Amino acid sequence: MTDLTSLTLAEARKGLADKTFTSLELTDAHLSAIEKARVLNAFVLETPDQARNMAREADANIARGEVGPLAGIPLGIKDLFATKGVRTTACSKILGNFVPTYESTVTSQLWRDGAVMLGKLNNDEFAMGSANETSCFGPVGNPWRREGSNTTLVPGGSSGGSASAVAALLCMGATATDTGGSIRQPAAFTATVGIKPTYGRCSRWGIVAFASSLDQAGPIARSVRDAAMLLRSMAGHDPKDTTSVDIAVPDYEAAIGKSVKGMKIGIPREYRLDGMPAEIEKLWEAGAQWLKAAGAELVEVSLPHTKYALPAYYIVAPAEASSNLARYDGVRYGLREPAKNITELYENTRASGFGAEVRRRVMIGTYVLSAGYYDAYYLRAQKVRTLIKKDFEDCFAKGVNAILTPATPSAAFGIGEKGGADPVEMYLNDIFTVTVNMAGLPGIAVPSGKDSQGLPLGLQLIGRPFEEETLFSLGEVIEQAAGRFTPARWW
C-alpha cells in the first residue's frame, strides 16, 4: 500500500469510499507520522485515543453507507479553536490548562461531517505573530530548509503549526485563523494552500478572539481542491455569531476546473515594492501569464491606500485585542498569580501570563483607545480603513473579478532572525495580506514556485465579497501550472 499520509484529502476520500483502506488505518498512519515529527513542534497536544475512536465511528458510518463530506479524514486543529473536553490554550500561559466545556462552531461542523481530530496545533500566542515564535510552547519548525543548509526556518504565523503539519504530511488538512495574514503567509512559507474567506463566512463562535472585526477562520490544505472541501464544512451561518452571514454555502469543490475565460484579473501597481526580491517579481509575472493562458484578461489596477493598511492595522488590531484580552483577569479561568488585593491580582496575573508580544500589543491598544488619543489614532485608522475598502470596491466596480499579488515579500526566514530589535520588521511580513482583512475580503494563497535557495513562494488572489468560488477556480489554474511541492524529509 502506498504511504497513506501522502494522499490528498480528495484521494483519501475516494480510498475510504472504495474501502481500499479504513479511516483507522489512515488515522494511524498520521498519528505515527506525528510521533516521528515531534522535532517540528507543530502539535501542542496529540489526541490519539480520541482520534482512533472518531476513526472507528467513521468506519462504522461508512460501512452503513452514511458517508459525510469529510468522513474519516484526520485533521489538525489550531489551538485557538475551543474543543470540548480537550485543552485549549491559544498557546498562552494565561489560559494554562483551560479545558472548554463547549465546542467551537467551526470544529463542530467538521465533526458533523465525519472528520477525525488528531490533536491541537501550535500557533503564535493569541495569534499575534508572523513566525510562530511567540507561542508559549516554543517555535515551530518549517519542514522546508534552504538547499544545502541545516538551519531550521520559521513556518510563518500565526497558523504556523497548521501550515507545518500540513506540509510535513502530519494531517490531511488543518483549521487556521487569519487576522492580518495568519493563514495565507504560513501557507506561502510552506507550499500549502490557505484561504481566508470573506468576513462573516465562518462563525467566530468558540474561537479565542484576537481582533473581532478582522478575525476569520479558514483551512490550510495540501491542494486547492482540498481547501475547497474543507471550507465547505467550516463555513455557514451561526446564530451565535452576530457577524456571521446568512448566505447559503456553495459547493466550493464544483468551482475547481471551471473555466476562467474572460475573467478580469487586476494587477495592482502599489504592490510592486522597492527592494522586492526579483524572484518574487518574476513569479508574480509568471502567475499572471498562467491566468492569461487560461483565458483571463489582465488589467493594471490601482489601490492607492495600500501603504496605509499595515499602519492602520497596527492601531485597529491592538485596540480590539486590548479590549478582547481584558477577560484574562485571573478570576474566571486560567492562570492566577498570588496578590494582596484585586488590582495586584490582575496586574501580576497578566504580567506573567502574557508573553512579550501580547503585552506590547495590549499596551499599544490601550494607549490608542485612551482619553485624548482616541481621535488621533483609533478614529483616524477607522477612516483610513474605509478608504482601503473603497479602493477595492472601485476596482471591482470596473469589472475586475479578482486581484493577483505576491503572498509575502520574502520566503521563510530563520528562527530568531527578524523583529528582535524592532517589532515593525516582523510586521512587514503581512504587507500584502493585511489589506484583505481590513476590507473583509476573501483571499487565497497558492504555492507557485521556489526561490533560488529552494524555498517555496506563493501567490495571493483577492476576490469580491463571498466569491470564494472564483478564487478556487483561479487558484486551481495556478496549481495546475506551478505543480505541487513537497519538502524533503529531514525530521
Added chain:
Amino acid sequence: MSVDAATVRRIAHLARIAVSEDEVPHLQGELNAMLAFVEQLSEVNVEGVEPMTSVTPMQMKKRQDVVNDGDIADDIVANAPATEGHFFLVPKVVE
C-alpha cells in the same frame, strides 16, 4: 507622537499589566517604534470620510429576547482558579 516613561507606566496600569522599573525603557522604545510606524497615517486626507464600523454591509442581528441557555453553573466555574460552591473567589475588595 511618542511616549515618555511616565506614560508607559500609566498605560501599563490602565492595561492592568505589572511592569517593573527596569522594563520601562525597553517597552518605551518598542511602543515608540510602533507609534513612529503608524505616524504615516497623518498624511492621509480623511476629511469627510466615515469611520468604518462594520466591514460587511449588514444590519446587526438581534436575537429573540428569550432564555435559550443556562443552568450550567458547574461549567462556568469548571476552569476557575479559586471557587467556593458556584462563586469565584477573589481577594477582599470591600474593606
